[in-house]
Amino acid sequence: MCGIVGVVSHQPVNQLLYDALLLLQHRGQDAAGIATNYSSMFTMHKANGLVRDVFRTRNMRSLLGNTGIGHCRYPTAGSSSEEEAQPFYVNAPFGITLAHNGNLTNWEQLKSEMFKNDRRHINTDSDSEVLLNVLAHEIQKATTGYSIDPDTIFQAVKAVIGRVQGGYAAVAQIAGVGMLGFRDPHGIRPLCIGVNETEQGNEYLIASESVALEGIGFRFLRDVAPSEAVFIDNDHQLHSRMCSDTASLNPCVFEYVYLARPDSVIDGASVYSTRLKMGEYLAEKIKREGLADDIDVVMPIPDSSRPAAIQLALRLGKEYREGFIKNRYIGRTFIMPGQSLRKKSVRQKLNAIGDEFKGKNVLLVDDSIVRGTTSREIVQMARDSGAKKVIFASAAPPVLYPNVYGIDMPTRDELIAHGRTVEEVCREITADALVYQDLDDLKRAISDVNPALTSFEASCFDGVYVTGGVTPAYLDRIEQARHNPKVPGVEGAAINQLNLHPATPEV
Structure with a gap:
């Protein structure tokens, strides 16, 4: 999972891109990069680390121009090498930079085709560099002479969508031509566009989440549709076109469960509202399983489970308390590359307030259980703090299958629920009882917020x-x-x- 942003402005965009990446930092903490376009030339800086650490004053001063793209990265393909930090650049045709969120499932085949048929060399194991070169090749094929127009660009994107498989959203800038954004034909990874009306004319921002638009003063315009390409030319004119005849909207349910910020709206559904609904449906299941009377207090595992826990407590008529305090200067354990690092980080990241646990039957609510390491440590922390009984609830169903569309859960042996019953998982995390959200209820929680959403990418739960x-x-x-x-x-x-x-x- 990654965060991407592209800005077309009448003013220098380096600060806008930096601020937008800070708002998308939750989507990736491994590396960050910005590429800007100035007088048909690119300037770029990227490195491993958080946004605030990658960019210094001297770096910002070198990022010249009124258009640019940015990226914050967590690797799910390739490696953590600084060479694979984004954006990527290719010098022909015209010069193109690209930032990508998602994962291409046929990138190895495409890489081979690039070398054998398209005569393009891919220098890393990043599927994002493959996507850039496929786009560059198709633009070169579609271009006649030295000029390029929106029709040519949309023709190239249509060819890209015909070759590329997986879940992806991308922003790209073509030197001296304009800014391009496009989304996969299944709408798996999110992408939206915003506008800022100024005296000099409209400015546009394309980003993974709406929070990146609103946080820097842009007005949310709309989501980019599945298979749609949007292009902003040098005159700040917005062009768009559907680039597939078989597009369908299947947003990733894990965006709503965990990945996205709660103040974002993705495909017309408020992430915060969907999480409230998840809490309502989870409360009903707890009632059905006869556990409600055995609960004294409801506590969230901060932060993404808080809305669900609040609504669950209201539905059950139970006291809601904050039992864990989060150290906000520790990275998210879910996206830490390594089981030992995740386990060590839990105690550094969360600290229990002992008085809230002593002698109580506690219901702990988390957004999901993936590997189980964090859950086991948290249950033990609750017991060490004096909890009489610890019931664990997940706002998401059991994670049973690998995700191949840009979320770091690719192997069976890392998924605690794979091959285990709910009772066996409960014993693994040492809880007294465990309740998972039903998949139908999870989908219903999103559809309740936006009834137009009827189909979802939920492969980590159902294997589809x-x-x-x-x-x-x-x-x-x-x-x-x-x-x-x-x-x-x-x-x-x-x-x-x-x-x-x-x-x-x-x-």
């Missing part, structure tokens, strides 16, 4: 991969690549036991 082409052999390769990162393309043990249900490809 909406893009198709995600086979057991494919999952085998990514699992072995994760376990053997220095061995490219290694084949490993069979993964055929996975109960996968690939959907029919729509592209």
